[in-house]
Structures are given as structure tokens and as C-alpha cells.
Amino acid sequence: MTQKNRSQWDIGRFVKTLTYFEVIPFISCLKRLLMGSTNHQQVTQGGDKRMGVILVAGATGGVGKRVVRRLIKDDYPVRALVRDAQKGREMLGDKVELFEADITIPETLKPELMEGVSAVVCCTGVRVQPVEGDTADREKYYQGIKFYMPEVVDSPEIVDYQGIKNLAQTAAKHLGKADEKLxxxxxxxxxxxxxxxxxxxxxxxxxxxxxxxxxxxxxxxxxxxxxxxxxxxxxxxxxxxxxxxxxxxxxxxxxxxxxxxxxxxxxxxxxxxxxxxxxxxxxxxxxxxxxxxxxxxxxxxxxxxxxxxxxxxxxxxxxxxxxxxxxxxxxxxxxxxxxxxxxxxxxxxxxxxxxxGGSPLPQFIMISSAGVTRPGRPGINLDEEPPAVRMNDQLGGILTWKLRGEEAVRESGIPYTIIRPCALTEEAGGQALSFEQGDNIRGKVSREDIAELCLQVLEQPKACNLTFEVKEAQNSARPLNWQSLFSALKADNL
CATH class of the missing domain: 2.60.120.430 (Galactose-binding lectin)
Incomplete structure (x- = not known):
């Protein structure tokens, strides 16, 4: 081709391309200076982090709101499933997307709920409050039922079993493959x-x-x-x-x-x-x-x-x-x-x-409770058990229905992790944790540490299809090694 027949080369577009990709650092810096912008923040689509929206159910509860805050702090996109959007916005702020629905009403769990979602953290649970006339203050309320005479507000069967089942079945229809990284x-x-x-x-x-x-x-x-x-x-x-x-x-x-x-x-x-x-x-x-x-x-x-x-x-x-x-x-x-x-x-x-083709990651994380298998178990001494176990019947079979909720999650076919915390407290997080299986341990654990545990589970292939109890470790100042903690556990027999 002769010079006469050559098309005109666009040198301006050539420079624009090199500037956009910062091949010419001086020009890129000069452009940012003239435009008054800061250094461009490159997108970190992953690293070791799961991509996609994390759906938090029960997002306004004691554990749920902490899970939301912890996820946002780590730059995860979060969608909160709430019954009352106005209350949710007041509690959770503007950095979280809200979806108003009720897990006990299946028709409210519309397909848009799961759009773009890669994992669900389920912190829902039947509400337990002091009986009428009990003047337990809010601090005692969050420290557990041993500080007041409790009663359940809703039906444990509907919330802790049927509601969890509804959510798990909805998630199973829409979640992508567990071995993919978006x-x-x-x-x-x-x-x-x-x-x-x-x-x-x-x-x-x-x-x-x-x-x-x-x-x-x-x-x-x-x-x-x-x-x-x-x-x-x-x-x-x-x-x-x-x-x-x-x-x-x-x-x-x-x-x-x-x-x-x-x-x-x-x-x-x-x-x-x-x-x-x-x-x-x-x-x-x-x-x-x-x-x-x-x-x-x-x-x-x-x-x-x-x-x-x-x-x-x-x-x-x-x-x-x-x-x-x-x-x-x-x-x-x-x-x-x-x-x-x-x-x-x-x-x-x-x-x-x-x-x-990667190792599957948990896609449904359920916060259950230690003690769910103990009501009615032969050889149990109720005098040595936590209040929730002793008062299971009085509270509408709350632990029995939580166990049924666990079974619904396992039967959904979604890779899951079921966390059974011991007595939840308002104490500061950052404590060493102890994991066990078999539902025999007693103790306490901070809600802050359960929120951190949920965050860690999201990126742990070894946490797939596990059910375990967790409590604050005694006399341990060792830093947490999450992979070792999960590696020591045995997967459920499905």
C-alpha cells in the first residue's frame, strides 16, 4: 500500500489509550491533576474474596446487624432481608441494599431477592422477650434468658423451621454453581x-x-x-x-x-x-x-x-x-x-x-444454637444444661424447631455451614474460639465473634457441609488460625 492510500492515523486516540491504561505515567498524573481527581482505584474483583452479593436474613437482629457491618467493612456488597425497610435503614445505614420480605410468607421471597447473590447468611430466629410485667433492662435482655422470665413472640415452628425452609428452597433455585468464582x-x-x-x-x-x-x-x-x-x-x-x-x-x-x-x-x-x-x-x-x-x-x-x-x-x-x-x-x-x-x-x-472448577464454598450459612439435640436426649441432666435446654417446652420447642430448620438446610442441596453458638453475649470480640461437634459443649461467645466467624466461613472451602458448636476458648491467647479450626472438623454425613 502506498503512502497516498494509507488511512489517516489517529494519534490522539493512540495517546488516549496509553493514558487510560497508565502506560505513560507522566501524562496520566498530569490528567488527574488537571481534572482534580485522586488516583484511580483499581477494581479488586476478588483476590481471595468471593464476588457477588451477600444476602443477610435477620439483618436487624443482634448477630445479623453485626454481620452486615462486618461485611461492609470488608467491602462486600450486602443485601439485607428485612420485614420493615424503614427500621432497617435506620439500623443499618445507607451502604446496604434493603429487600423487604418475610421468610415465613413464601410469596414475598420473589426472584429479585436472589439476583446477583453468591451466598446467604441466615441470622433469623424467633423473637424471645421478657414476659409481661418483667422489667428486665435492655442490657440484660441481650445477655440472655437467664436474666429474665422469657416468652416467645412468634411460633418457633413457623420461624425457625418453616421460614428457614422457605429461604433455603428459594436460594437453591437461584444460586449459581458452588465451584464458580464470579x-x-x-x-x-x-x-x-x-x-x-x-x-x-x-x-x-x-x-x-x-x-x-x-x-x-x-x-x-x-x-x-x-x-x-x-x-x-x-x-x-x-x-x-x-x-x-x-x-x-x-x-x-x-x-x-x-x-x-x-x-x-x-x-x-x-x-x-x-x-x-x-x-x-x-x-x-x-x-x-x-x-x-x-x-x-x-x-x-x-x-x-x-x-x-x-x-x-x-x-x-x-x-x-x-x-x-x-x-x-x-x-x-x-x-x-x-x-x-x-x-x-x-x-x-x-x-x-x-x-x-474450584473448590466449593459455603453458600448458605445458618446461625443455629448449641443444645438443639439435647431436649429429650437420654442421660441429659437438665440441672446442668443452659436455660434454653431446660425451658425448651416452655418456649414452644424453640430448640427442637431450630434442629428441624438445620435439617431443611441440609436437604436443600446447597453447600452450607451450620454454626451452633453457645450463649451469646454483648462482650467485645477478638477472642480465641473453640470448635466442637456432637453438641455437648457449654460456654459463651460474643456476637461480634460470631459475625467475624460468618465472614471467614464465606471463603473457606473446608467449611462446606459442616455443623459445629462454637464457644469462647478458655485461657487461650493464641491468634485464630481459621483453616486449622475448620480442617479439624468432620463433614456431615449427607
Whole structure:
């Protein structure tokens, strides 16, 4: 092609691309200074953290409100299931999404409740209060029923059994696969997500192709025009580098849900922070106007540098993933042509991106109670048991129905963790904890520590399908080793 026939190169777009991805630090810093903005906060879509919304049921209760606060502190998106939205807002603040419903009324548990949810923390329970005429103050009320004469307000059967069953069955219909790690959910995009992806087209090589990615119809729409002028022929969208990098160790690969135009695209992962470093590529064909699931096994990734394969490159390292990229290119690898490439307009819609084939994580965490198996157990000396065990019948069979609620969770088929705390207190958290199984221990534990335990369970594969009791450890100043605590427990026989 002669110089006369060359299309005009857009140097402004070239500089804009490098600035967006902070390839030219001086220009990027100058732009932030002139715009009066702070350093861009890169999206940390994961690290070791589960992505997706965490639904907290019973969010205004003594444990539930602490779980909400602890999740928000760790930057989890939280949806609180509450009976009274106004009360919920007053108690929980503006950083939590509220959903008004009642687990004892199944028709209120609408599909929108579970939209984008990756796990449920269930802190619900029948309300126990002092009998009429008992003047127990609020401090004593939260310290437990041994400080006042109690009565149940609602039916334990309806709340602690049927309500839990309703919630577990609703969750089971909507939760995704337990071995997947959601990285980008374009149905429910965050503001940070909108600023994460940008175009990297052949303008960086002198070409004139142009693309963009934008949110449309609850998907990410990768579209534009690809041209072979000026020896070009590729368009792509790429994330800014994650800080810290994603940790996808333990997963088999990346799963994408997308709809294309019949062309062959590439999905690219980068395991180093360099702008122009090694890319690990996987080609896939789309079906015109049909949604498909694409699985990208890490073992099948091809190491590439500037479209040339690298035979001696190190294997892809899933421990640190710095960037993701989608590309439409005239070329495959080493000069070979893309057999399904068509210059001109193109369209690729993406619903979600996530890791697959990982170790399952708990998806339903239930706060039950120590002592649920003791009422009616042969050999039990009621004089030695906590008040809840001694007064089980008086309180409408509260522990008996909690046990039935546990059974409903196990039968739901969802990976779960059932936590049975001993007597709950208002004391400060940060104490060493002791886990046991068999429902024989007695003791106390802070509500703050139960909230922290819920947070830890969310990211512990070893906590899947466990039921255990927990209390504050005696005479122990050792820091908590969560993995060791969970590793010492035995999974339930399902």
C-alpha cells in the first residue's frame, strides 16, 4: 500500500489509550491533576474474596446487624432481608441494599431477592422477650434468658423451621454453581466495574480500527468496526491492571457467558503487570445471535508475544492475574489467518465472566444454637444444661424447631455451614474460639465473634457441609488460625 492510500492515523486516540491504561505515567498524573481527581482505584474483583452479593436474613437482629457491618467493612456488597425497610435503614445505614420480605410468607421471597447473590447468611430466629410485667433492662435482655422470665413472640415452628425452609428452597433455585468464582457480573455492574475496561485497538500499531465496551441491556457490549487498513486488523477491550492481582489458584479455568456474531474471538489473560508482556490466549468461535457458555481451561492457554507463540514461555500462573482481555483479530497465531474473520462491524455481548472448577464454598450459612439435640436426649441432666435446654417446652420447642430448620438446610442441596453458638453475649470480640461437634459443649461467645466467624466461613472451602458448636476458648491467647479450626472438623454425613 502506498503512502497516498494509507488511512489517516489517529494519534490522539493512540495517546488516549496509553493514558487510560497508565502506560505513560507522566501524562496520566498530569490528567488527574488537571481534572482534580485522586488516583484511580483499581477494581479488586476478588483476590481471595468471593464476588457477588451477600444476602443477610435477620439483618436487624443482634448477630445479623453485626454481620452486615462486618461485611461492609470488608467491602462486600450486602443485601439485607428485612420485614420493615424503614427500621432497617435506620439500623443499618445507607451502604446496604434493603429487600423487604418475610421468610415465613413464601410469596414475598420473589426472584429479585436472589439476583446477583453468591451466598446467604441466615441470622433469623424467633423473637424471645421478657414476659409481661418483667422489667428486665435492655442490657440484660441481650445477655440472655437467664436474666429474665422469657416468652416467645412468634411460633418457633413457623420461624425457625418453616421460614428457614422457605429461604433455603428459594436460594437453591437461584444460586449459581458452588465451584464458580464470579469475577464480572454485567447484569449487576458496580461503578468501579464501569471504569475498569477500556479499548486497545490496532491504533497502537498504526491501524484505524475502533471499538468500545459499554453496558447495555444488562450486558457488556463489545462493538465497533475492525479494518485491515494500514496493515491493521484487530480490536480488543482490556481491563486495567488489578491491584492486587486476582488469585485464581485452585480453579480450572475461566467461564464466559456470551452472545456473538459468528466470528472467532480470543480471550486473553495476563500474569504480569507489563503493558506489552506475555499474553496467554485462547480462541473460541461464537454462534450468531445465540447465547453460549465458553470454558477457557488454564492448561489450554497459548503463551503469545505480539501474535507469535512462545515455546519456552513459563506456564500460566493463576496465582496472579493482572488483566483480562477480549479480542477480535484478523490473525490467529504466527501469521495464520483467523478463518472466521470478517472486516467491518462486529458485536459481542458478555453476560458474566468467572472462574470455574474450584473448590466449593459455603453458600448458605445458618446461625443455629448449641443444645438443639439435647431436649429429650437420654442421660441429659437438665440441672446442668443452659436455660434454653431446660425451658425448651416452655418456649414452644424453640430448640427442637431450630434442629428441624438445620435439617431443611441440609436437604436443600446447597453447600452450607451450620454454626451452633453457645450463649451469646454483648462482650467485645477478638477472642480465641473453640470448635466442637456432637453438641455437648457449654460456654459463651460474643456476637461480634460470631459475625467475624460468618465472614471467614464465606471463603473457606473446608467449611462446606459442616455443623459445629462454637464457644469462647478458655485461657487461650493464641491468634485464630481459621483453616486449622475448620480442617479439624468432620463433614456431615449427607
Amino acid at each position: 469475577l464480572f457480573d454485567f447484569k449487576n455492574p458496580t461503578e468501579d466495574l464501569r471504569e475498569t475496561w477500556g479499548a486497545v485497538d490496532d491504533v497502537v500499531m498504526g491501524g484505524v480500527s475502533e471499538s468500545s465496551i459499554r453496558l447495555r441491556d444488562h450486558t457488556a457490549l463489545f462493538t465497533g468496526n475492525v479494518s485491515t487498513a494500514n496493515s491493521g486488523g484487530f480490536v480488543s477491550v482490556r481491563t486495567r491492571n488489578f491491584d492486587p492481582p486476582l488469585n485464581l489458584a485452585g480453579y480450572e479455568g475461566i467461564a464466559l457467558r456470551l452472545k456473538g456474531d459468528g466470528q472467532r474471538y480470543k480471550f486473553i489473560l495476563r500474569s504480569e503487570a507489563k503493558w506489552d508482556g506475555i499474553s496467554y490466549c485462547y480462541s473460541f468461535d461464537t454462534e450468531k445471535d445465540h447465547w453460549i457458555d465458553v470454558h477457557v481451561p488454564f492448561d489450554d492457554l497459548i503463551p503469545v508475544f505480539r501474535a507469535k507463540t512462545l515455546k519456552d514461555a513459563p506456564a500460566f500462573d493463576p496465582h496472579q492475574v493482572y488483566a483480562l482481555q477480549l479480542m477480535l483479530s484478523k490473525f490467529e497465531y504466527d501469521g495464520a489467518l483467523n478463518p472466521n474473520f470478517q472486516p467491518g462491524g462486529f458485536t459481542l455481548q458478555v453476560d458474566r465472566i468467572g472462574g470455574y
